[in-house]
Structures are given as structure tokens and as C-alpha cells.
Amino acid sequence: MLKYLKKYWFYCLLAPLFMMGELSMDLLQPDMMATIVDDGVLASNMEVILTEGVRMVLLVVFGGTCGVLCGVFANIAAQEFGNDIRKALFSRIMDFSFEQTDRFTTGSLVTRITNDVTQVEQMVMMSVRSLVRCVLMFVGGIYMLYRQSPQFALVAACGLPFVTVIVVVTLKKVSPLYTVIQQKLDRVNSCMQENIAGARVVKAYVKEDYELEHFSGANDSLCDTNLQAQTILAFLNPSVNIILNLCVVGVLYVGGYTVRQDGGITPGQTMAAITYLSLILMRIVFFANIFQTFTRASASWRRIREVLDTPVVQTQVDESSGGVPAQADGQTGEIEFRDVSFAFPDAPENLVLDHISFRAKQGETIAIIGSTGSGKTSLVQLIPRFYDTTDGEVLVDGQNVRMYPMQMLRDKIGIVQQKTELFSRSIRENILWGSEEKYEEIAACAAADGTDNFSAVYGVPDPVSRAAGIAQAEEFILRTPDGYETQVTEGGHSLSGGQKQRISIARAVIKNPEILIFDDSGSALDLKTEAALYEALNREFADTTRIIVAQRIFSVKDADRILVLDNGRICASGTHEELLQSSDVYREICKSQLKKGEIGA
Ligand code: DCP
Numbered sequence: 001m002l003k004y005l006k007k008y009w010f011y012c013l014l015a016p017l018f019m020m021g022e023l024s025m026d027l028l029q030p031d032m033m034a035t036i037v038d039d040g041v042l043a044s045n046m047e048v049i050l051t052e053g054v055r056m057v058l059l060v061v062f063g064g065t066c067g068v069l070c071g072v073f074a075n076i077a078a079q080e081f082g083n084d085i086r087k088a089l090f091s092r093i094m095d096f097s098f099e100q101t102d103r104f105t106t107g108s109l110v111t112r113i114t115n116d117v118t119q120v121e122q123m124v125m126m127s128v129r130s131l132v133r134c135v136l137m138f139v140g141g142i143y144m145l146y147r148q149s150p151q152f153a154l155v156a157a158c159g160l161p162f163v164t165v166i167v168v169v170t171l172k173k174v175s176p177l178y179t180v181i182q183q184k185l186d187r188v189n190s191c192m193q194e195n196i197a198g199a200r201v202v203k204a205y206v207k208e209d210y211e212l213e214h215f216s217g218a219n220d221s222l223c224d225t226n227l228q229a230q231t232i233l234a235f236l237n238p239s240v241n242i243i244l245n246l247c248v249v250g251v252l253y254v255g256g257y258t259v260r261q262d263g264g265i266t267p268g269q270t271m272a273a274i275t276y277l278s279l280i281l282m283r284i285v286f287f288a289n290i291f292q293t294f295t296r297a298s299a300s301w302r303r304i305r306e307v308l309d310t311p312v313v314q315t316q317v318d319e320s321s322g323g324v325p326a327q328a329d330g331q332t333g334e335i336e337f338r339d340v341s342f343a344f345p346d347a348p349e350n351l352v353l354d355h356i357s358f359r360a361k362q363g364e365t366i367a368i369i370g371s372t373g374s375g376k377t378s379l380v381q382l383i384p385r386f387y388d389t390t391d392g393e394v395l396v397d398g399q400n401v402r403m404y405p406m407q408m409l410r411d412k413i414g415i416v417q418q419k420t421e422l423f424s425r426s427i428r429e430n431i432l433w434g435s436e437e438k439y440e441e442i443a444a445c446a447a448a449d450g451t452d453n454f455s456a457v458y459g460v461p462d463p464v465s466r467a468a469g470i471a472q473a474e475e476f477i478l479r480t481p482d483g484y485e486t487q488v489t490e491g492g493h494s495l496s497g498g499q500k501q502r503i504s505i506a507r508a509v510i511k512n513p514e515i516l517i518f519d520d521s522g523s524a525l526d527l528k529t530e531a532a533l534y535e536a537l538n539r540e541f542a543d544t545t546r547i548i549v550a551q552r553i554f555s556v557k558d559a560d561r562i563l564v565l566d567n568g569r570i571c572a573s574g575t576h577e578e579l580l581q582s583s584d585v586y587r588e589i590c591k592s593q594l595k596k597g598e599i600g601a
């Protein structure tokens with residue numbers, strides 16, 4: 001934690017310094033009150049009352065200023081520290097491979113980056129402010145009490161052990177509950193996360209009541225534990241108060257007893273002693289509070305560390321084999337699978353791809369067809385290296401994908417994933433997303449005035465509308481009231497499945513990549529639109545290697561080569577006509593779809 005705090009050491013130092021200023025003023029007050037009472041009120045000396053009073057006001061102003069400055073610096077330290085940790089967490093999560101994200105679960109990651117960071121922030125705040133204040137106040141209070149009279153200090157010394165015992169016993173009972181509370185909070189959060197994200201499914205199955213019960217269960221359990229902790233804590237203040245009051249009685253007794261003797265303790269001193277006494281004893285209660293915050297924060301910090309300490313696998317370039325690859329004799333967009341086998345890291349015994357070999361030359365269209373779960377998505381995900389092969393190698397332009405710097409490899413590839421992901425920005429920004437650098441002027445132009453006057457200004461066709469045209473998205477985009485500036489809602493819920501798919505296609509196309517991968521990207525398009533899409537691709541991307549994953553014969557029949565995937569193996573490959581002759585599986589697929597009239601040709 002110090003590593004992150006180091007940057008703000010200056011503020012961490014300033015805050016306690018100002019705190020000391022504030023604190024000394026707090027500690028001086030009762031002493032001055034004593035003077036006012038003894039030398040002013042009791043001696044009927046108005047002058048002392050006035051001068052002391054003015055001094056008190058000035059000191060209060062000074063103390064208050066110190067307090068404000070302490071708060072400001074403590075906040076700067078804590079907030080900046082939290083900000084840095086959130087950034088570190090976010091960037092680490094962005095670097096996570098898919099299976100790492102899966103392992104932590106989205107809900108837990110969100111909790112960690114929000115709630116847990118806040119807890120730790122609070123701890124920093126407490127350390128530089130309350131903890132310092134608590135300790136100084138305690139020590140200073142004892143000193144000031146002793147200065148009034150050593151006998152008072154003796155009374156405090158009698159009360160102190162009792163208060164300490166009460167606080168320690170309470171903490172012992174409460175601290176373990178805090179860890180439980182944190183876990184239960186996690187459960188409430190993930191339950192909520194799931195239900196909000198899956199609200200459509202819950203509604204579709206009319207499972208609101210069931211889910212409400214599920215949520216209530218988690219929530220009630222959190223509430224129970226919280227109540228349990230609070231009930232224990234409820235005893236703390238009253239018990240300490242009882243001790244405190246007993247001590248006050250002791251002070252009054254000592255004070256009253258000696259006040260009558262000449263040169264004994266004065267009434268003002270007795271008054272001041274009572275104030276100091278409560279300052280000292282209440283500090284122990286405050287200390288208990290701080291301790292609780294620390295317990296919570298250390299649990300949170302552990303959870304943050306879990307994320308930060310997770311090594312980022314798989315994104316490293318395999319330096320041992322030469323680093324940045326040379327271009328293979330002018331070929332661009334060539335893909336080769338050499339005897340590739342693949343299993344997901346979390347289920348290594350279950351081979352999802354089994355000895356796959358094939359080659360796609362520049363400009364070729366390779367289609368992959370197969371039943372659900374046959375491994376199509378897994379296969380194409382190996383090309384941009386979302387996962388690493390278990391065995392064998394994947395080559396792009398004649399070089400193993402492990403040898404490319406990530407950016408270089410992924411720049412070559414435009415992939416439309418099976419599950420479309422859109423961001424809550426305008427359609428234009430969604431299409432440009434990932435290519436902003438390439439089309440800096442357009443991005444700037446759109447950001448500046450929110451229109452697509454780019455073509456008018458620069459006299460060249462707008463790449464966004466070209467990409468949308470190829471993806472067959474232009475037609476529906478222009479029908480929306482705001483056109484390209486239409487805002488997409490979170491998760492793209494404001495668009496239909498096919499519309500989302502077309503925007504993601506445009507996003508891949510605008511990159512002008514060497515390799516285009518469509519993972520089931522025609523599934524939500526009607527046959528006419530899909531045909532138009534392929535026609536546009538043939539026209540505009542004739543030199544781009546295309547990989548089309550599909551379940552429909554219609555989507556694959558015009559490909560240069562079709563790979564029939566069955567249970568992770570390529571069981572047949574060839575053109576549509578060849579496969580009709582040679583492959584039983586392919587013929588079966590054809591027959592089943594012809595019956596449903598889906599083949600379309
Ligand atoms: N699988 C897995 N872990 C994942 C993803 C998938 O264990 N994170 C398994 C489930 C399937 C197999 O891998 O049995 C192949 O999954 P694919 O997603 O590659 O299957 P397809 O893309 O062919 O199926 P679909 O047509 O439904 O998209």
C-alpha cells in the first residue's frame with residue numbers, strides 16, 4: 001500500500017502537522033476555561049474574563065483553520081491514492097485474459113473497484129487524520145490532566161483499565177463479524193448485478209418473485225449480521241459512559257476534598273479535569289472505531305491485491321523466438337493452423353479443438369460450419385490470440401501469433417464476435433471505436449460539432465458511412481432521427497439484434513484489416529441483407545482474407561472453401577459442390593435446412 005501512498009507523502013505529512021495545530025488548541029481550551037473561572041469569575045475580575053475570552057476566540061479561529069487544512073490535505077492524499085488504485089485495478093482488469101475475468105466474475109470485480117477501494121481510501125484518511133488525532137489527544141490529554149493535578153491523573157489511571165477491557169472485549173466480538181459482512185455484501189452485490197443484467201430473462205420467465213426471494217435471502221442475511229454487530233457495539237458507549245461518570249465522581253471528590261484546603265485544587269481546575277478526563281477515555285472508544293475501519297480496510301486491501309497480483313498471462317510477446325516478425329514475402333492476411341489442439345485453461349482435459357490444420361491465402365473466403373458447441377468460436381478466437389493454443393501453432397502471415405506484439409497482431413484482424421458489444425455512445429463513435437487513431441480527423445470532427453460534414457470539409461467520402469454501407473447498416477441508421485449521432489443505450493438495448501450485429505460489422509470493416517473474421521455475424525440478418533453484405537464484401541474486400549463462421553448453409557455456400565467442424569475436428573472441407581458430393585455431415589445439414597426452406601438458393 002505504501003507503494004501507492006509514496007507519491008503523496010507530502011500531503012500525508014502536512015495533514016498530521018496541521019492536525020497538531022488544531023489539537024493543541026483543543027487541548028488548551030479547558031485550561032483557559034479554568035483560568036477564566038478561577039481568576040475571572042471567582043475573583044470577580046472582568047478584565048481576565050475578557051482578555052482570556054478574546055484569546056480563546058483567536059485560538060479557536062487558528063485551530064479551525066488548521067483543522068480545515070488538515071482535512072483538505074488528508075482528503076487529497078486519500079482521494080488521489082484511491083484514484084491511483086482504481087486506475088491500476090482497471091488497467092489490470094483490462095489486461096486480464098477472458099478466463100481470468102471469468103474466474104473473478106464481473107460482479108466481484110465491480111465491487112472491488114468501487115466498494116473495496118472506498119474502504120481503503122477511508123483507512124488512509126483515518127490514518128493521517130483520526131489516528132494521529134486520537135493518539136495525540138490521548139497523550140496530550142493525560143499530560144494536561146496531570147498538569148491540573150497529579151491526583152486527577154490517578155483517578156484517570158483507575159478508570160483506564162476498565163475502559164480498555166470493555167473496548168477490547170467488544171472488538172474481539174465484532175471484528176470477525178466484519179469479514180462476514182463483507183462477504184455477505186459481495187453476495188448481495190452479485191445477486192443484484194445478475195438480476196439487473198438479466199432483467200429480461202427474469203421477466204421472460206416471470207421469475208420476479210423467485211429472484212426477489214433469492215435477493216431477500218442474501219439481503220436479510222447481511223442485515224442480520226449487521227444488526228448483530230451493531231447490538232454488540234450498542235453496549236460500548238453506555239458502558240464507557242458509566243466508567244466515565246464514576247471517574248467524574250472521583251474527580252469531584254478529590255477536587256471537592258482538596259478545594260477546601262488552602263493551596264489545594266481550585267474549582268476551575270476541577271472543571272477542566274472533568275473535560276480532559278472525558279477527552280482521554282472517549283479516545284479509547286474512538287480508537288475502537290479506527291480499529292474497525294482498519295479491519296474492514298485490510299479485508300478490502302486483500303481483495304484488491306488479489307486482482308493486482310494476478311499475473312497477466314498470454315499477452316506477452318514470445319521474445320525468445322525473435323520478437324517483431326518480418327513480413328512473409330509480401331503476403332498479407334495469410335492464416336495457417338498447424339495441427340492445432342486447444343482446451344480451455346479451466347478445463348484442460350476437455351479438448352475443444354482436436355488437431356486442426358488448414359490454410360487460408362490472401363483474399364480467400366473460408367467458411368466454418370458446424371453444430372453448436374463444435375468449437376467454431378474457439379477456433380477463430382485463436383487467431384487474434386484471445387487464447388493460446390494448447391498444442392500446435394497458429395500462423396498469421398507466416399509467423400506464429402505468439403511472436404507478434406499484441407497491437408500489431410490485432411491491427412491486422414477485424415473480428416466481429418458472436419456476442420455483440422456496443423458502448424453507450426453515438427453510433428458513429430461505436431463504429432469508429434478502435435480506429436480513432438486511424439481516422440483522427442473524423443473523430444475530432446464528429447466530436448467538435450456532432451455532424452457528419454466530414455465529406456463536405458475534406459472532400460473525401462466519409463469512412464464511417466462507407467463502413468456502414470458495406471455492413472448494410474446505413475439504411476437503418478439514416479432512418480433514425482439523429483442518424484449517426486443516435487445514442488446507443490448501455491449494452492445496445494435500444495437496437496435490435498440485427499442492428500447491433502451490423503454496427504459491429506461496420507466497426508470491424510472500418511479498420512480495413514488484412515483479415516476479417518465473422519463469428520456467426522449473419523445469424524440475426526435476413527437472407528437478403530446477408531447476401532447484400534457478402535456481395536459488398538466481395539466488392540470492397542476482395543484482397544482481404546475472410547473467415548465466416550455460420551450455422552446456415554446459405555451463409556457458407558459461396559465460400560472458396562468450407563470447413564465442416566464436428567466435435568472439434570474438421571470432418572470435411574471443400575467447396576459447396578464438392579462437399580455435397582463427399583460429406584455426409586454436410587449433406588445432412590443441407591437437407592435439414594432445405595426442409596425448413598432456409599437455404600435460400
Ligand atoms: N467452452 C468452454 N469454456 C468456454 C467456452 C466454451 O469450456 N469459455 C466449451 C463449450 C463447448 C466448446 O467449448 O463445448 C466449444 O465452444 P464454442 O463456443 O467454440 O462452440 P461454437 O462456437 O461452435 O458454438 P455456437 O455455434 O453455439 O457458437
Ligand code: MG
Nearest residue numbers: 376377418520
Ligand atoms: Mg460460437
